[in-house]
Amino acid sequence: MAQVRRYGMTLLVSALICVYTLTNAGRFHIVDEVSLFAVTESVGLRGDVDTNAIAWTQWVNSPGEVLGAFGPDGQVYSKKGPAPAFLALPWYLLWLAIARLGIGVGLLQATLLWNGIVTAFTAALLWGTAVRLGYNDRVGLVLGLLFGLGTIAWPYANHFFGEPLSALSLLACFYGLLAWSQDGRRRWMWLAGSAAGVALATVTAHGVLIAILAGYGLWCVRRRWQEGVPLRRWLALGLAFGAPLALAGLVLLAYNFLRFGNPLDTGYHFDQGEGFTTPILQGAWGLLLSPYRGVFWHTPLLVAGLVAWPAFWRRHRAEATLIAVLSLALVGLYSTWWMWWGGFAWGPRFLVPLTPFWCLPLVIPLARLDVNLRRWQARRRRMSVRALRPLVAALGGQGLALAAVAGLSMVVQLLAVSLNYVNYEIQLRSIFPTDWSDPLRFGPPAQGMGDFLYSPVFGQLRLWGQGFVANTDLAWLRADGTVLWLVVWVGTAALVTLAVGMGLWWRGMDASGGPELPSRPARILVLLVPLVLMGTWLGEAGQDPHYGQPDRGYRAALASICAQEKSGDALITVAPFAYQVPMNWLGGLCREALPIFGYAANSMEHPEAQQVLGDVLETSRRIWFITGGLPANAPENTVERWLSQHAYKAIDLWYDDYRLLSYATPPLLAQAPVHRLDVTLTGPEAAPVQLLTVRAPSRAVANDVIPVELTYQLLQPVDRPLRWFVQLLGPDGVPVALLDTAPDDGYASFSGLPPGEALTERAGLQLPTSLPPGSYTLIAGLYDPEMPAAAQRLRTPTGGDFVVLGNVVVQ
Incomplete structure (x- = not known):
């Protein structure tokens, strides 16, 4: 029977994964998801825990959008609990390995499927919990389906939030305690403790719920051990539950210390308006009954669970009490959250x-309904009754009401996953105006x-x-x-296949000789179906x-x-x-794990960004820089201006609306001596410019960036639009690398420079990857683009149109 149950659970998990995949948007909805994914990406690619890829989110209007905090080093770290990001790592690394085979798999999109797997396993565990409470597998299957398709678990299966993992871990903790109370096996206590540890590492505030579950565990121990128990058995049980929980606590402390230098610092900004400051009745109204966020509006099925709770309490008093206390604790906690x-x-x-806890009381009406349906099926077999009326009578008023509420709840969830609810959230801010200018007053629409x-x-x-299509939230x-018909057809075939398998399993549970386990190929097919659909969906x-x-x-x-x-x-x-573009593709394209720092144009106004990029400048050999939607040398682009003053630009290319630049960094000049030049350049209409010194490395390798630092002065004011050129010449005199730039990398002009002062120009030369070894000549000069071609370059006293800066040996 256990094998048949496992097969049924496999059918349930596979079916739910297929539903969640088909209804996945394939993109983030909320910045919280981005913050968690950034941790997964950092750990998976580089073994770091920073979220520097979205550092720009630190400087936004609403504190609710600030999903990280600055460490002592100025780097950004997520304030979210690490467990969701860490436990998604194997899934991320699997798809990373596939992507690096040259298969076009988006890593962000693949990771968005993860919580669908988590939620599907939660549904299966809920089934197992029902069985532990004494209900049959048919009740367990229906309960799992109701949870997976009739509650807000469905929409959140398509988000990269921590809440689905919280649901699974808390339910697993309860299941472990319940299972131990029935058979006394210590492994169940280990499961409960491990699950509690995961819940704690997901949301620290869940420590309150873990304490309540631990109280239930003590009650289970007392119920099982009516007589005196040796101390060593108590210690063994305490170790089984407490050791993994303590380990999770130590991991959290270490994680905090790694990020913020303080094991007790979680990153939440309690001094900036965050905290438990909402009047509890206001928050409770909002969470339970308000049209805006009320749980019964968004999951009507839970009304049936609430109605069934008294009957559940009469049969399972300890478990019903546990659910009530957990509910009071969590609702009370978040009712006061700002x-x-x-x-x-x-x-x-x-x-x-x-x-899942609120769905559990539904076992009472489901069990009653199952008995009525079995009687109806037996009567139908005896009397060949096929009319609808006997079936309606078998369902009864309670069964029909449950079916109606379940159907309504599923429709609500289907609407949630089919249309992008964020679009309506934005509209609500116009219907119920919000003061966007005051972050601490930013709040929800005031709905009565x-x-x-x-x-x-x-x-x-x-x-x-x-417009359904205009507001669609379906990736296909x-x-x-545009309709991705391949996804539609493969998804339909997958659901039909699994529905048939589930129907056969259901019929087998009624067979007089007992259920039979399908053949091995059939069981393997059930496992492969969701994998095929996910692969198709990702492609x-x-x-x-x-x-x-x-x-x-x-x-x-990025490919470049x-x-x-x-x-x-x-x-x-x-x-x-x-x-989202580098998050989806960069890991699969690049073999080296490039640290990525994502800023906004004005980010260098903030000391934290200056600190981090100062460190990047000192620890990197080359910096790649991408801008989007900005012109070259945009005055508001403080990051590019800062790089022009501290690094050595070598590449400046446009890819449609995106610009790719690369820079050499100061460490490449650490061993390079300063050479005097004292060469004056003059032109027909340009005032003289004197090159004073040059500093550049004398050795390099192919694909290196050679930094070149020139100091110069204007002997007189210059009113011409002069530009620098720096080139590396091969033995035949043909440039193998070159750069053309204005002063300060375009952020200044010669007409605005003061005469008589020593000025610095920084340039970089990107060497080709296939550059042959040998000795190359480094030159520089000035030209006037508004002069005729033959007279554009300024001349040296000897008549040359460039200055030799030295030789570079390419190895």
Whole structure:
């Protein structure tokens, strides 16, 4: 029987994974997801825990959008619990290995499928919990389906939040304690303790719930051990539960110390408005009953669970009491949280961890319904009754009501996953105006019960009326009307296959001779079906223009970087509205794990950014820099201006609206001596410019960037638009690397420079990857682009049109 149950659970898990994959948007909805993914990416690619890739999010208007905190080193770290990011690592690394085989798999999109797996296993564990409580497998299957398809667990299965993992870990802790109370095996205590540790490392505040579960565990021990028990057995049990929990606590302390230098610092900004400051009744109203976030609006099925709770309490008093106490604790906790509504979210996301517990009382009406259906089936076999009326009678009023509420709840979840609820959240800010200028007053729309028609539940219908395709949240249906038919057909075939398998399993549970286990190929097929669908989905969803086109724009710039990357490179970006592109593709394109620092144009106004980029400048050999939607030398681009003053630009290329630059860094000049030049350049209409000194390395290797630092002075004011050229000449006098630039890398002009002062110009030369070894000549000079071609270059006293700076030996 256990094998048949496992097969049924496999069917359930596979079916739910297929549903979640088909309804996945393939993109982030909320910045919280981005912060968690940035941790997974950092650990998976570089073994770091920073979230510097989205450093720009630290300087936004609302504190609710600040998902990180600065460490002592100025780097950004997520304030979210690490468990969701860490436990998603094997899944991320699996797809990273596949992507590096040259298969076009988007790592961000692949990781977004992870919580679908977590939620599907939560449904299976809920089934197992029902069986532990004494209910049959048919009840367990239906309970798992109701949880997986009829609650807010479905929408959150498609987000990269920590709440799905919280739900699984808390339920696993309860299951372990319940199982131990029945058979006394110590492994169940280890499971409970390990799950509690995961819950703690997901959300530290869940320590309150863990304490309640531990109290339930003590009650289980007392119930099982009525008589005196040796101390060693108590110690063994305490070790089994407490050791993994203590280990999780130590991991959290170490994680905090690694990020912030203080084991007790979690990164939350309690001095900036965060904290438990909301009046509890206001928050409780919002979480439970308000049209805006009320749990019963977003999961009508839980009304049935609430109605069933008294009967559940009469049969399972300890477990029902546990659910009630957990509910009071979590609702009470988040009712006082300053952002109790959870930002842009679907329903009360902070209550997602309680969803499986709130579904558990449904075993009572489901068991009664199962008995009635079995009687009806037996009567039908005897009397060949096929009319609908006997079936309706068998269901009874309670069964019909449960079916109606379950159907309504599934429709609500289907609306949530089909249409992008964030679009309506934005509209609500106009319907119920929010003071965006004051971060601490930023809050949810003030909805009373009279505003129920403005509930996000009805808002999904409004979005549908405004245009289903335009507001779609399905990866296989794009806003431009494109349908990914391959995903649709493979998904349909997968669901039909699993539905047939589930139907056969259900019928087998009624067989007089007992259920039979299908053949091994059939069981393997059940495992393969969701994998095939996920692979198909990833292959097709990766073509979403949201993530760029392979040979255009941002992706082309990334491909260019990865074709030239080497150890010691770093990547800085000023493209905050396209952060998803490198997150999706960079890991698969590059063999070297480039540290990435994502800033906004004005980020260098902040000392933390200056500190971090100062460190990058000293620890990297080459810096890649990508901007998006900005012209060259944009005055507001403080990052580019800073690089022009501290690094040595070598490459400046455009890829549609994106610009790729590369810079050499000062450490490459650490051993280079300063050589005097004292050469004056003059032109027909240009005042003389004197080159004073040069500093450049005398040795290099192919694919290196050679930094060149020139000092010069204007002997008189210059009113011509002069430009520098720096070149590396081969033995035949043909340039193998060159750079053309204005003063200060374009942030200044000669007409604005003061005469008589020593000035510095920084330049870099990118050597080709296939450059042959040998001796090359480094030259520099000035030219006037407005003069005729023959007279553009300024001349030396000997008549030359460039100055030899020295030789570079390429090894």
